[in-house]
Amino acid sequence: MAAKSMTFKRRNRAVGIADALAGALDPVLKKRGFASQDILNHWAAMAPAPYDRIAIPDRLGWPRGERSAEGATLYLRCVPGHGLAIAHEGARIAAAVNRYFGYVLVGQVRLSVEPFIPGSTVPDKNVAEPAPEIRAKIGASVAGVDDEGVREALRGLGHALAQRRRKRIE
Incomplete structure (x- = not known):
């Protein structure tokens, strides 16, 4: 029985952080309804202005059963105070996303419960008081x-x- 020669991919090269974490984020994104990172990575390119700066995709909600031809519901987190504008411009945002992908991915746009605050981080609750x-x-x-x-x-x-x-x- 002949031994197979295995070729290994070199690992001692510099890789971008996106390449290094690509596989790690996929299960999390699948839970949120995203098939890939494209909608998150390219949101600034696909969303019409000013929604590329005041909103981010939160999740995709697919109808029960098979993925229908009507598309999914895209839930957006938006900066407080801009929810009404996004609600009125939902069809325009959905059309821009569908135009970017070249097929009907998003059927409607709704607002997520959680707001989007640019540059915000989750505060650490385990901060000890100074002496x-x-x-x-x-x-x-x-x-x-x-x-x-x-x-x-x-x-x-x-x-x-x-x-x-x-x-x-x-």
């Missing part, structure tokens, strides 16, 4: 600020910087 002596030092350094809102913002910034410094030391 009392650090809090006192920060409080003393911002005590001279007259505006209460600015003073609180500076205090929060000081606490965040103290946390970053503590994490770096640990």
